[in-house]
Amino acid sequence: xxxxxxxxxxxxxxxxxxxxxxxxxxxxxxxxxxxxxxxxxxxxxxxxxxxxxxxxxxxxxxxxxxxxxxxxxxxxxxxxxxxxxxxxxxxxxxxxxxxxxxxxxxxxxxxxxxxxxxxxxxxxxxxxxxxxxxxxxxxxxxxxxxxxxxxxxxxxxxxxxxxxxxxxxxxxxxxxxxxxxxxxxxxxxxxxxxxxxxxxxxxxxxxxxxxxxxxxxxxxxxxxxxxxxxxxxxxxxxxxxxxxxxxxxxxxxxxxxxxxxxxxxxxxxxxxxxxxxxxxxxxxxxxxxxxxxxxxxxxxxx
Amino acid sequence: xxxxxxxxxxxxxxxxxxxxxxxxxxxxxxxxxxxxxxxxxxxxxxxxxxxxxxxxxxxxxxxxxxxxxxxxxxxxxxxxxxxxxxxxxxxxxxxxxxxxxxx
Numbered sequence: 319x320x321x322x323x324x325x326x327x328x329x330x331x332x333x334x335x336x337x338x339x340x341x342x343x344x345x346x347x348x349x350x351x352x353x354x355x356x357x358x359x360x361x362x363x364x365x366x367x368x369x370x371x372x373x374x375x376x377x378x379x380x381x382x383x384x385x386x387x388x389x390x391x392x393x394x395x396x397x398x399x400x401x402x403x404x405x406x407x408x409x410x411x412x413x414x415x416x417x418x419x420x421x422x423x424x425x426x427x428x429x430x431x432x433x434x435x436x437x438x439x440x441x442x443x444x445x446x447x448x449x450x451x452x453x454x455x456x457x458x459x460x461x462x463x464x465x466x467x468x469x470x471x472x473x474x475x476x477x478x479x480x481x482x483x484x485x486x487x488x489x490x491x492x493x494x495x496x497x498x499x500x501x502x503x504x505x506x507x508x509x510x511x512x513x514x515x516x517x518x519x520x521x522x523x524x525x526x527x528x529x530x531x532x533x534x535x536x537x538x539x540x541x542x543x544x545x546x547x548x549x550x551x552x553x554x555x556x557x558x559x560x561x562x563x564x565x566x567x568x569x570x571x572x573x574x575x576x577x578x579x580x581x582x583x584x585x586x587x588x589x590x591x592x593x594x595x596x597x598x599x600x601x602x603x604x605x606x607x608x609x610x611x612x613x614x615x616x617x618x619x620x
Numbered sequence: 621x622x623x624x625x626x627x628x629x630x631x632x633x634x635x636x637x638x639x640x641x642x643x644x645x646x647x648x649x650x651x652x653x654x655x656x657x658x659x660x661x662x663x664x665x666x667x668x669x670x671x672x673x674x675x676x677x678x679x680x681x682x683x684x685x686x687x688x689x690x691x692x693x694x695x696x697x698x699x700x701x702x703x704x705x706x707x708x709x710x711x712x713x714x715x716x717x718x719x720x721x722x723x
Contacts, residue, residue, distance in 0.1 A: 435650070479647030481697045517665040520643055520653070522627055553693055553701065560699030597650035608650040 362491035362532075362539060363419070370499070370533035377495040381422045384498040386429040390510060390599050390606030396421045399428035406431075411463050412439040415490040426494040434597060436461055436473070437610040442493050445486040447581065451543040453484040455577040457563045460484075469563040477563065482552055483582065485542030485612045492532055492539040496592060497610055499531040506594050506607075514598055514605050521605060525591040528612060537587035540612045543579040582614055590614045623694065634688060636669055637676040642695035645710070654713075661714050677714075678721035681707050 366378040386393050394402070403424060407413040416427045430438050439445075439461035440453070452458040452466070457480055461472035471478035487493040500506050509521035528536045548554035558574045565572035590612050597608035624642075626635040643649065644657035661670045680687045684704045692698075698706035711720060 474651045479697070481647045517660070517663050517667065519640070519660060519667055519669065520650075520656075522639055522643055523646075523648075525624065553689075553698075556693075556697060556699045557701035593648070595646075595648055595650070597653070609648050611648065 360538070362489045362495065365533075366491060366495075368533075370495070370529075370531065370536075377491070377499075378422070380498045380502065381426055381494055384422070384426050384429070384494075384501070388507075388510065389429070389433075389497075389501045390604045391429050391433045394425060394429045394432065396425050399425040402428045402432060409463070410439075411444050412442055412461070414444045415442075419490050419494070423491055423494045426498055427490060430494075430497055434600060434606055435608040435610075437497070437607065438493070439472070440484075440609070441486050441611040443486065443488050443490040447541065447543070450484040450486055450541070451579050451581070453478075453480050454482075454543045454545050455559065455579045456566075457559065468566045470567075477560075477567070482556075482616075483542055483544040483614065485540060485582065485587075485614065487539055487612060488541060489539045492536070496528075496531045496536075497607075500526060500592060500594055500610060501607070503530070509594070509596055510605050510607070512605060514602060516602070520598070521596045523593050523595040525593050525613070528587060528590045528592050531592055537590060538584050540582075540584060540587040540590065540614075542582045542612075542614070544582055544614075544616075546578045546580055586614045587612060623691075626691065626695075633686070634676050634680060634691075636672045637680060638688075638691055638695045640669070640673045641692065641710075645696045645698070647697050658714055674715070677707065677711060681711060681721045682723055 362377070366381070367376050369376050400421070403413050403416045407417060410431060412431055413427065416424050419427065427438060427442075440459070445460045449458070449460040449466075453460055456468040457478045458466040458468055459470060459472045459478040460466075462470065469477045487496060501510070503524075503526050505524045505526060509524055512518070512521050528540070532539060545552070545555050545559065548558050555577060559577045561574050562572045562576055565574075592610060593613050594610050595608045596605045598604075599606040626632055626638040626642075629635060630639075640657070644653045660666060661674065663670075681704075684707070687703050687707070689703045692703050692706070696706060700706040700709060708720065711718075
């Protein structure tokens with residue numbers, strides 16, 4: 319079920335991640351977290367003991383009981399997660415923040431990263447604003463560690479694709495909480511529990527209010543970019559993007575202007591939905607979460 | 621507000637078309653989704669929903685004016701420039717050798 323890491327040759331060689339008890343304990347210490355993720359007003363690590371919903375479980379409880387197998391992922395112990403991060407943090411930038419988080423959060427991030435999906439690589443906290451902008455305008459894949467080029471996909475030979483926006487959850491604790499909470503959400507469970515096999519179509523994507531998973535100010539942990547329409551048309555914007563990327567990939571000078579995007583700030587994520595999409599696992603015996611991303615409501619829809 | 625009305629109302633016009641297009645063609649669909657789609661529509665043991673899909677796709681190609689373009693664009697984020705071009709490409713990819721449905 320786990321991804322074959324050797325199949326992503328774009329990544330440079332592994333780097334050392336120190337395995338020290340202090341690293342484990344330091345994860346949820348606010349000073350350490352502030353230093354790593356200071357751009358967020360209140361690091362989510364500081365609120366792991368506050369229920370996202372009145373009377374509900376705390377994020378820490380949800381993360382602690384996270385069961386990878388319920389998400390269609392391979393089981394992983396804390397020690398295995400530590401080892402996975404230590405062995406792959408250098409060649410998998412998506413794991414870059416995993417050394418700053420606690421063991422329970424690290425186990426969630428490692429389990430997600432080992433799976434077949436791309437939620438962490440494309441929508442996790444190590445994705446930068448520049449990467450979301452370049453993804454939505456130039457179809458550059460954030461999952462490629464270095465030398466991203468327009469249209470190149472980290473995992474398939476065809477052209478990389480993107481919707482009308484590219485977003486991230488910019489705090490690793492918030493990302494892990496969102497994923498772990500999502501796996502327990504009844505709508506997500508109904509999809510994951512569907513029979514999987516030859517002839518079975520994947521469950522439709524599920525859209526869960528962000529506030530249900532991260533609490534009423536969950537939007538504070540999100541940002542991204544949305545492609546600008548062309549003369550008021552999103553259809554024309556997608557066509558222009560494809561034409562621009564196609565020309566660059568073929569080494570031609572594009573005959574259309576480079577697409578542009580608008581930065582999506584935290585406030586744009588009020589009323590946002592978290593989208594969970596599904597795929598068959600490696601042996602097609604169960605459904606797995608193929609991606610999880612935050613989809614802000616467009617103002618023209620509200 | 622969630623605008624994926626086809627998920628809430630399977631009897632809405634072209635709901636099956638929109639549902640499967642979003643599942644298999646949306647940019648955030650899994651890597652092999654489009655290839656799986658091409659296989660799934662031809663499996664002998666396929667879900668009957670794939671036959672409803674084919675009927676709705678044919679209906680949409682025959683009369684593109686009936687297609688809810690905004691919903692289709694939301695479901696597929698197609699780069700083709702028009703719903704008509706996207707639907708035609710989809711038919712040719714899924715049912716190669718079968719003529720395009722006409723009036």
